[in-house]
Amino acid sequence: MLQINHLYKNYGKFPAVQDLNLHIPRGDLFGFVGPNGAGKTTTIRMVCGLMLPTAGSIAINGVDALTNLREIKKQIGYVPDFFGVYDNLKVKEYMDFYGSMYRMNSFEVEKIMNDLLELVNLSDKKEVYVDTLSRGMKQRLCVARCLIHNPALLILDEPSSGLDPRARVEMKELLQNLKGMGKTIIISSHILSELSEMCNSIGIMNHGKLVTAGKIEDVMGSVFGSNRMIINVSSDMEMAERMVKEQAGIRVESVGEKEIRIVHSLSEQEIAQMIARMIGSGVIVTGFHQQEGSLETLFMQLTGGESGDET
Amino acid sequence: MRLNPIVKKDIRVQARSMKIAWGLFAYEAIMALVFFLAMSVFQVENSYGGTNIYSQIVMLYPMLAVTQIVILVVVVPVITASSISGEKERQTFDIMMTTSMTPFSIIAGKVTTAMIQGLFFVIAAMPIMALAFVIGGLSWAYLLWFLLIAMLVSLFSASIGICCSALCKKSIVSVIMSYGIYVVFVVMTCLPNILYLLFGYGSGSDPLTIGMFVVLLFYLLNPVYYLVEFFMWTMTGISGAYEMFSEIYDDLSLKIPFNASVWHYGWMTISTLLFLLVSFLFLLLAAKKINPISKGRARKLVQQQMQREMHG
Structure with missing residues (x-):
């Protein structure tokens, strides 16, 4: 058009x-x-x-x-x-x-x-x-x-x-x-x-x-990729954080009260094994999922943090 | 015939506003004032000189007509000078420019609106003007001539106003600029004559020569002289143009060709055509100015693009 x-x-x-x-x-x-x-x-x-x-x-x-x-x-x-x-x-x-x-x-x-x-x-x-x-x-x-x-x-x-x-x-x-x-x-x-x-x-x-x-999904995918994860933890956060940091191929992005955000280069199987080890060590993992980028994050990332009036 | 949408919209919008009512009130009030002033002068002259008041009433015509022309010259540029800049200030101009209307039809619409508004005033004052014809004994044809002159004055003033409106961003600046251009027209067309009399005469040569003949032709574009010629002929049957040029012919020991009537109508026709041409040029300039993408510039850009593609 x-x-x-x-x-x-x-x-x-x-x-x-x-x-x-x-x-x-x-x-x-x-x-x-x-x-x-x-x-x-x-x-x-x-x-x-x-x-x-x-x-x-x-x-x-x-x-x-x-x-x-x-x-x-x-x-x-x-x-x-x-x-x-x-x-x-x-x-x-x-x-x-x-x-x-x-x-x-x-x-x-x-x-x-x-x-x-x-x-x-x-x-x-x-x-x-x-x-x-x-x-x-x-x-x-x-x-x-x-x-x-x-x-x-x-x-x-x-x-x-x-x-x-x-x-x-x-x-x-x-x-x-x-x-x-x-x-x-x-x-x-x-x-x-x-x-x-x-x-x-x-x-x-x-x-x-x-x-x-x-297309929005293509742009998001190209910027964020599919290697960002959020792991929800409800107890023993310190141990969970230590175990994640010890795992090769993972970089911890942020640690919240009940979640850890990571960027990884692992396969799905390796991620599953790491989660299993965390559960085996007594950490209560309530969930883990792919981190989806928002348009706001995408915009901030691509424009170097410059925002408009209402961004 | 399809009416220009801008004319239809503008007339409708203005007819609903109080501005037009107050404008007509002010116009009629000025006309009434001039009328009573003239009548009081006639009465004083009549009581001292014992002349017939009816023969003096004919003088109402030039007095009222000139008043109306002056008002048109003042008011019409104000209407058009704020028309394009007003659309820009209101931020409706961009929308207008994305429609199928061409820049020239937008300009023509605005000018036609201003002319119609001017004619509203003139026609509203016709009953007062008619007194000079009924009692004074003037030919009714002069009333029609006056209407045509008023239309020409409106067109000329409107075209200057619209051109300034297209050139300026602020309405007030364009109004001032319009009056400035009017003054330039009056002064610049007299200037060659003044310079010739000053320097041509001072250098020893006779001012009444062929050079002077050419210099006087500049008056064809002088709005004030145009009205002088018209009213002088109407009231006295004397043509200013004929008188000016017969002096030159006399000086060159030649007999002036044609009679005064031919000179008058010839002068008025050429002058009218020149004013129409200048008005059209102002309209073209305004249309060119508001056109963001002129054909020439777009074509040039496309050619540059093609050359760039060919070279690399």
């Missing part, structure tokens, strides 16, 4: 985006994460045709975005991070305005508007003035607006910023519905817990470079 090749953007001498290569397949819900100033918004603006790259190419559905901008605009729905409204405009007029900007007539807009307002749960607000809506409602209306011309690719820049928890949940549900409808969605966000629940693939940017990108 979206293919970015060797994309660069410099602001004067400052490189905002450097050699960005990215492929997002059709139907993906792609989470674009990175600390503030990493180059996410710059990349999004270049994809939307709001900014000319310094070098590189962007293609949407195989169509070059730079030379066929008019065609590309029909395929993109863009929701910016800040939702500006016009005073004295009703919800239905707002939708009609943007529909007519895509050369749709009032009849066509009316037909699709009802479905979209129902999708974003604003059917009963058609006659309400936009500036009187809550922030969450405005954000959902903005999503409905960007769908008015039935684009294949939705790009949302920080869609949940400034929303209350309830509005965030509603937004998440809405995006999952859209994914179910086969839309390709790119979300730039700081709220990593939400992204990890919603997205099936991610890209992490730092200092203008794409650090990693791909």
Whole structure:
């Protein structure tokens, strides 16, 4: 769906985006994460045709975005991070305005508007003035607006910023519905817990470079591997710790009140033998399992601990 | 015909705000003030000179018309100067730019809105203007001419305003810049004439020559002279252009070709076309400025990309 090749953007001498290569397949819900100033918004603006790259190419559905901008605009729905409204405009007029900007007539807009307002749960607000809506409602209306011309690719820049928890949940549900409808969605966000629940693939940017990108499980696997374990111990922690440390091929990462986190290079059989020895020595082992990395840990690890406002 | 969506939206939004009502109130109040001032002057002159007040009422036309033109010149740039920068301040501009609207149609929509708003004011003041025609005995055709002139003034002012709005980030800066450009137009078109009279005359050569002829052509782009020519012809039947150029022809011992009427209509036609052209150039510049990815730059980038790929 979206293919970015060797994309660069410099602001004067400052490189905002450097050699960005990215492929997002059709139907993906792609989470674009990175600390503030990493180059996410710059990349999004270049994809939307709001900014000319310094070098590189962007293609949407195989169509070059730079030379066929008019065609590309029909395929993109863009929701910016800040939702500006016009005073004295009703919800239905707002939708009609943007529909007519895509050369749709009032009849066509009316037909699709009802479905979209129902999708974003604003059917009963058609006659309400936009500036009187809550922030969450405005954000959902903005999503409905960007769908008015039935684009294949939705790009949302920080869609949940400034929303209350309830509005965030509603937004998440809405995006999952859209994914179910086969839309390709790119979300730039700081709220990593939400992204990890919603997205099936991610890209992490730092200092203008794409650090990693791909399916969430592939990215997690490549970074964390499968050699991290947590051993839960309910008694004789000192002995358990000593036995683990004595075992070759194991490095103790941390020791908590009732758990030991290790990184190992052992086979499954060797791990099982070590656990058996611990139980044989009187240590009560209540469980042991593979340590799964979270998006937060992944993000912190890949960006060297730099975090955004809400990471 | 499909109405520009921006015009439809902007007119709807503005019609619902109190600004337009207060604007019309202020406009009508100024017109009423000028009207009563003029009537009191006519009455004083009438009581001392014993002239017929009805013959003086015709003078209401230029007074009210000039007042309206001045208001348009002041108000229209304010409307357009804040239109693009206002969208940017409201952060709705980016969304607009991702739609299928071309930068030129966005600009055209904003300018049309400003012109329509200007015409709201002018048409609302028509009943007062009509007094000069009913009682003063002027031809009704001049009312139509005035409407066309008001439209041209609106377009010219709006195009300057929108260009400044596209160039500046802050609305207030673009408003000031718009007035600045207006002043430049008035002053710069007089400047060749002033310089010629100062230095051409001082160097011993006669100022009334072919050089002077060329210098006077700059007045074709002078908004003030445009109005002077129009009102002078309407009220007295004298063409300023004809008078200026006949002096040069006399000095060159030549007979001026064509009569005053041809000179007047010719001058007004050329001047109008030039103002339309300049307005169009301002609109093009504004459209180019707001376009983040111009075709030329994009094509250049793609060519560079291809060359890079070929070389390595």
